[in-house]
Amino acid sequence: xxxxxxxxxxxxxxxxxxxxxxxxxxxxxxxxxxxxxxxxxxxxxxxxxxxxxxxxxxxxxxxxxxxxxxxxxxxxxxxxxxxxxxxxxxxxxxxxxxxxxxxxxxxxxxxxxxxxxxxxxxxxxxxxxxxxxxxxxxxxxxxxxxxxxxxxxxxxxxxxxxxxxxxxxxxxxxxxxxxxxxxxxxxxxxxxxxxxxxxxxxxxxxxx
Amino acid sequence: xxxxxxxxxxxxxxxxxxxxxxxxxxxxxxxxxxxxxxxxxxxxxxxxxxxxxxxxxxxxxxxxxxxxxxxxxxxxxxxxxxxxxxxxxxxxxxxxxxxxxxxxxxxxxxxxxxxxxxxxxxxxxxxxxxxxxxxxxxxxxxxxxxxxxxxxxxxxxxxxxxxxxxxxxxxxxxxxxxxxxxxxxxxxxxxxxxxxxxxxxxxxxxxx
Amino acid sequence: xxxxxxxxxxxxxxxxxxxxxxxxxxxxxxxxxxxxxxxxxxxxxxxxxxxxxxxxxxxxxxxxxxxxxxxxxxxxxxxxxxxxxxxxxxxxxxxxxxxxxxxxxxxxxxxxxxxxxxxxxxxxxxxxxxxxxxxxxxxxxxxxxxxxxxxxxxxxxxxxxxxxxxxxxxxxxxxxxxxxxxxxxxxxxxxxxxxxxxxxxxxxxxxx
Amino acid sequence: xxxxxxxxxxxxxxxxxxxxxxxxxxxxxxxxxxxxxxxxxxxxxxxxxxxxxxxxxxxxxxxxxxxxxxxxxxxxxxxxxxxxxxxxxxxxxxxxxxxxxxxxxxxxxxxxxxxxxxxxxxxxxxxxxxxxxxxxxxxxxxxxxxxxxxxxxxxxxxxxxxxxxxxxxxxxxxxxxxxxxxxxxxxxxxxxxxxxxxxxxxxxxxxx
DNA sequence: AATGAATGAGAGTTCATTCAT
DNA sequence: CATGAATGAACTCTCATTCAT
Numbered sequence: 057x058x059x060x061x062x063x064x065x066x067x068x069x070x071x072x073x074x075x076x077x078x079x080x081x082x083x084x085x086x087x088x089x090x091x092x093x094x095x096x097x098x099x100x101x102x103x104x105x106x107x108x109x110x111x112x113x114x115x116x117x118x119x120x121x122x123x124x125x126x127x128x129x130x131x132x133x134x135x136x137x138x139x140x141x142x143x144x145x146x147x148x149x150x151x152x153x154x155x156x157x158x159x160x161x162x163x164x165x166x167x168x169x170x171x172x173x174x175x176x177x178x179x180x181x182x183x184x185x186x187x188x189x190x191x192x193x194x195x196x197x198x199x200x201x202x203x204x205x206x207x208x209x210x211x212x213x214x215x216x217x218x219x220x221x222x223x224x225x226x227x228x229x230x231x232x233x234x235x236x237x238x239x240x241x242x243x244x245x246x247x248x249x250x251x252x253x254x255x256x257x258x259x260x261x262x263x264x
Numbered sequence: 265x266x267x268x269x270x271x272x273x274x275x276x277x278x279x280x281x282x283x284x285x286x287x288x289x290x291x292x293x294x295x296x297x298x299x300x301x302x303x304x305x306x307x308x309x310x311x312x313x314x315x316x317x318x319x320x321x322x323x324x325x326x327x328x329x330x331x332x333x334x335x336x337x338x339x340x341x342x343x344x345x346x347x348x349x350x351x352x353x354x355x356x357x358x359x360x361x362x363x364x365x366x367x368x369x370x371x372x373x374x375x376x377x378x379x380x381x382x383x384x385x386x387x388x389x390x391x392x393x394x395x396x397x398x399x400x401x402x403x404x405x406x407x408x409x410x411x412x413x414x415x416x417x418x419x420x421x422x423x424x425x426x427x428x429x430x431x432x433x434x435x436x437x438x439x440x441x442x443x444x445x446x447x448x449x450x451x452x453x454x455x456x457x458x459x460x461x462x463x464x465x466x467x468x469x470x471x472x
Numbered sequence: 473x474x475x476x477x478x479x480x481x482x483x484x485x486x487x488x489x490x491x492x493x494x495x496x497x498x499x500x501x502x503x504x505x506x507x508x509x510x511x512x513x514x515x516x517x518x519x520x521x522x523x524x525x526x527x528x529x530x531x532x533x534x535x536x537x538x539x540x541x542x543x544x545x546x547x548x549x550x551x552x553x554x555x556x557x558x559x560x561x562x563x564x565x566x567x568x569x570x571x572x573x574x575x576x577x578x579x580x581x582x583x584x585x586x587x588x589x590x591x592x593x594x595x596x597x598x599x600x601x602x603x604x605x606x607x608x609x610x611x612x613x614x615x616x617x618x619x620x621x622x623x624x625x626x627x628x629x630x631x632x633x634x635x636x637x638x639x640x641x642x643x644x645x646x647x648x649x650x651x652x653x654x655x656x657x658x659x660x661x662x663x664x665x666x667x668x669x670x671x672x673x674x675x676x677x678x679x680x
Numbered sequence: 681x682x683x684x685x686x687x688x689x690x691x692x693x694x695x696x697x698x699x700x701x702x703x704x705x706x707x708x709x710x711x712x713x714x715x716x717x718x719x720x721x722x723x724x725x726x727x728x729x730x731x732x733x734x735x736x737x738x739x740x741x742x743x744x745x746x747x748x749x750x751x752x753x754x755x756x757x758x759x760x761x762x763x764x765x766x767x768x769x770x771x772x773x774x775x776x777x778x779x780x781x782x783x784x785x786x787x788x789x790x791x792x793x794x795x796x797x798x799x800x801x802x803x804x805x806x807x808x809x810x811x812x813x814x815x816x817x818x819x820x821x822x823x824x825x826x827x828x829x830x831x832x833x834x835x836x837x838x839x840x841x842x843x844x845x846x847x848x849x850x851x852x853x854x855x856x857x858x859x860x861x862x863x864x865x866x867x868x869x870x871x872x873x874x875x876x877x878x879x880x881x882x883x884x885x886x887x888x
Numbered sequence: 889a890a891t892g893a894a895t896g897a898g899a900g901t902t903c904a905t906t907c908a909t
Numbered sequence: 910c911a912t913g914a915a916t917g918a919a920c921t922c923t924c925a926t927t928c929a930t
Binding site: 512513514524525528532533534 | 899901902
Binding site for chain 2: 910911912913914
C-alpha cells in the first residue's frame with residue numbers, strides 16, 4: 057500500500073491534497089480524544105468541515121483515514137528530526153542537541169505520538185507494513201547520527217539498539233505522561249535521559 | 265473503581281472467581297488476535313465456554329471484561345517479578361538477575377503486554393486509573409530494587425527515571441518485536457540492554 | 473448453495489422454520505408491490521412482525537430473503553402440481569386436467585410467479601443455480617406427464633420443448649395479465665390454450 | 681408519458697437525439713451486465729462518454745434512462761419485424777418466414793429482450809403504460825399477419841391469443857436460454873416451434 | 889453546453905445488552 | 910444459575926441529484 061493508492065473519485069489533485077489535509081486535521085483532533093474506533097465517520101466529516109458524502113469522495117474506507125493520519129504524523133516527525141541533523145557535524149554536542157530536539161518534538165507532538173502508538177495496530181496488514189517501514193527510516197536516521205558522532209566505539213548492532221532506545225525513550229515522554237510529567241519537567245527529563253545515554257555510551261566504550 | 269466493584273448478580277463468590285477466570289482466559293486469546301474493539305461479547309462468551317446470558321451474569325458491560333483482563337495481566341506480571349526479588353540481597357549480581365528475569369518474563373508474556381499496551385486507553389477513566397495505579401506499584405518495586413542495589417549513587421528522581429527506563433525497555437521487546445526480534449535473540453537483547461544499563465549507572469556514578 | 477446453508481445464529485430449528493416463514497410471507501407481500509430492490513430490510517422485518525435485529529438473526533444478507541422467497545414459491549408450485557398427477561393414469565383427459573389445474577394454479581399464484589420471474593436474476597450465481605435447478609425439476613414433471621399421456625407420438629426433444637411451452641404459457645397468464653386478463657377469462661384462456669396444445673400434438677402426430 | 685416528455689434543459693433537438701443515443705447505447709451495455717438497479721448513474725454517464733453533469737442535462741431521473749432504453753429496444757424490434765412483412769403476401773410460406781425471422785431476431789437481441797423482460801416493471805406507471813402500449817402495437821402486427829395468412833380459419837380472439845403465444849415463445853428463446861440453448865440450436869428450436877405452431881393452426885382448423 | 893465537487897437521505901448490517909423462560 | 914432469542918441504536922458506506930463554475 058502506498059499513500060497514492062488511496063483512491064478518490066475527485067480529479068483535481070490539489071483539491072484532494074487540500075481536502076485530505078482537512079480530514080487529517082479533523083481526524084487527529086477526534087482520535088486524540090476518543091481513539092480511532094470510537095470516532096465515527098460522520099464526526100470525521102464534520103470535523104473536516106464537510107458532509108459525509110464529501111468525505112467519501114476522498115477516501116474509500118474509514119481505515120483510509122487512519123492511514124492518512126499515521127502517514128502524516130510520521131512524515132512530520134521525520135521531517136522535523138531531519139531538519140535538525142547536520143551530516144557534516146560529528147561533534148558530541150551536535151549529537152546531544154539533536155537528541156534534545158527530538159525529545160522536545162515528542163513533547164510538542166504528544167497527542168500525535170499517542171495516536172500512532174495506539175492505533176497503528178488497527179491498520180490492515182498492507183497499510184501497517186507501509187507505515188512501519190517509516191519507522192525503519194527514522195531509526196536509520198538515528199543510527200547514522202550515532203555512527204557519525206561515535207565512529208569507533210560502538211558496533212553496528214549496538215548502534216541499532218541504541219537507536220531504538222533513544223527512539224522509544226523519547227516517545228515514552230508522550231505515552232507515559234500520566235506518570236512522567238507529574239514528576240519531571242521536560243527539561244529535567246531531557247537532561248537526565250541524555251546524561252544516562254551519554255554515560256551509557258562512554259561507559260560502554262571504556263568497559264569493552 | 266476497584267476490582268470488586270464490578271457488580272455481579274451472582275451470590276456465590278467462588279463461582280464468580282471461577283467464571284471470571286474463564287472469561288479472562290477466553291478474552292485474552294481473542295484480544296491477542298483482534299484487539300478489544302474487534303472482539304464481540306458473543307465471542308468472549310463462547311471462548312469462555314458459556315452463553316452470552318451467563319457472561320452478563322458476571323459482568324455489567326463489555327468494558328468490564330477489558331478491565332478484568334488488564335487487571336489480571338498486571339497482577340501476573342507483578343507476582344512473577346516480585347518472586348524474583350530477595351529484599352535482603354543487595355548485590356549487583358542479584359540486580360542483574362532480576363532484570364534478566366524481567367526481560368524473559370516480557371518475552372514470555374509478549375501478547376499480554378501488547379494487550380495492555382494497546383487497550384488500556386479504552387478503559388473509562390475510573391478503571392484506567394485503577395489499572396495505572398498498578399503500574400506505579402510495579403515501578404515502586406523496581407525503584408526499591410535499585411535503591412537496594414545502588415544505595416548511594418543515585419538520587420531518588422534518578423532512581424525513578426531508571427525504573428521507568430527499565431520498565432519500558434523490557435516491554436519494548438514485546439511491542440516492537442516486529443523490529444527487534446528480527447535483529448536480536450532474547451539473550452542478546454538482554455545482554456546488551458543490561459550492559460547499557462550497568463554502564464549507565466556506573467558511568468553516572470563516576471561522572472557525578 | 474442449498475437452503476440449509478443460510479446460516480442463522482439461532483439454535484432452535486423449529487423456531488428458525490417458523491420465523492423464516494414469517495419472513496417469507498412478509499417479503500412476498502412487499503416484493504409483489506415494490507420488487508426486491510425497492511424493498512428495504514427494515515420493511516421486511518416489520519412485515520414479518522419483528523425488529524430488524526431479529527431479522528438478521530435468521531438471515532445473513534438481504535439476498536438470503538430473496539432466496540428463501542424464491543425457494544418457497546417453487547416448492548409450493550411444485551407440490552401443488554405434483555398433487556394433481558396420477559402416474560398410473562395415462563388418459564388424455566387426465567393430461568388436460570393436470571394442465572388445466574396448472575393454469576388455475578398460475579392464476580392463483582400470479583403475484584408469486586411474477587416475483588420469481590423478475591427477481592431470480594438478482595440472486596447471486598450460486599443461489600440462482602440452486603433455484604433454477606428447481607425449474608428443471610418442474611419441467612421434468614411435465615415431461616414425464618407428456619410421455620405417459622402420449623407414449624409414442626413425440627420424440628424426447630419434442631416432449632422437452634412442449635414441456636417448456638406449457639410451462640411458460642401457464643406463467644404467461646400471470647406475467648402478461650395486463651394484456652391477457654383484459655381479453656380473456658381464466659376459463660377461456662385455459663380452454664383455448666389447451667385446444668391449441670392438443671391440436672398441436674395431434675396435428676404433429678399425424679403430420680409426421 | 682411520451683418519449684418527448686422527458687424534459688431536457690438543452691435547446692438543440694438534434695443534440696438531444698445524439699446524446700440520448702449515446703446514453704442508450706452505454707446503458708444497454710451496463711444493464712445487460714448488472715441490471716438497472718445495480719447500475720449507477722455515474723457508470724451510465726461514463727459509458728455514454730460524458731460527465732454526470734452532462735447526463736443530467738439530457739434526463740431528469742435515472743428512471744428516464746430506463747425508459748429511453750426500453751423505448752429504443754421496442755422500436756428496434758418492431759422496425760425489424762415490420763421490415764419482414766409484406767402485407768400483400770398472404771402465403772403460408774411468407775407467414776413462416778416472418779416467424780422464423782422473428783425468432784432469429786430474438787436470438788440476435790437476446791440481451792436486449794432480457795432487459796425489457798426484467799426491468800420494465802421498474803418503470804413508474806406512466807412510463808410503463810407507454811412502453812406496454814408498444815407491445816400492443818407489436819401484437820397487432822402479428823395479429824394482422826395471422827389474419828392475412830389464415831383468413832378464415834381462426835376467430836379474432838384466437839388470433840389474438842396465437843399472436844401472444846408466438847410473441848412469448850420467441851422471447852422465451854432469450855429469457856430461458858440457460859435451459860433451451862443447452863438443448864437446441866436456434867435452427868432446431870425454430871423448426872420445432874414452427875411445426876408445433878402450424879399443426880396447431882391446421883389441427884385447430886380441422887377440428888372445429 | 890459541459891463539468892464534476894458537494895450533498896445527505898437512506899441503505900444494509902452489527903452487536904452490546906436485556907429478560908422471559 | 911444458565912440460557913439464548915429479541916431488541917434497536919448506531920455504524921459504515923452509497924448514490925441519485927444539484928448547482929456553481
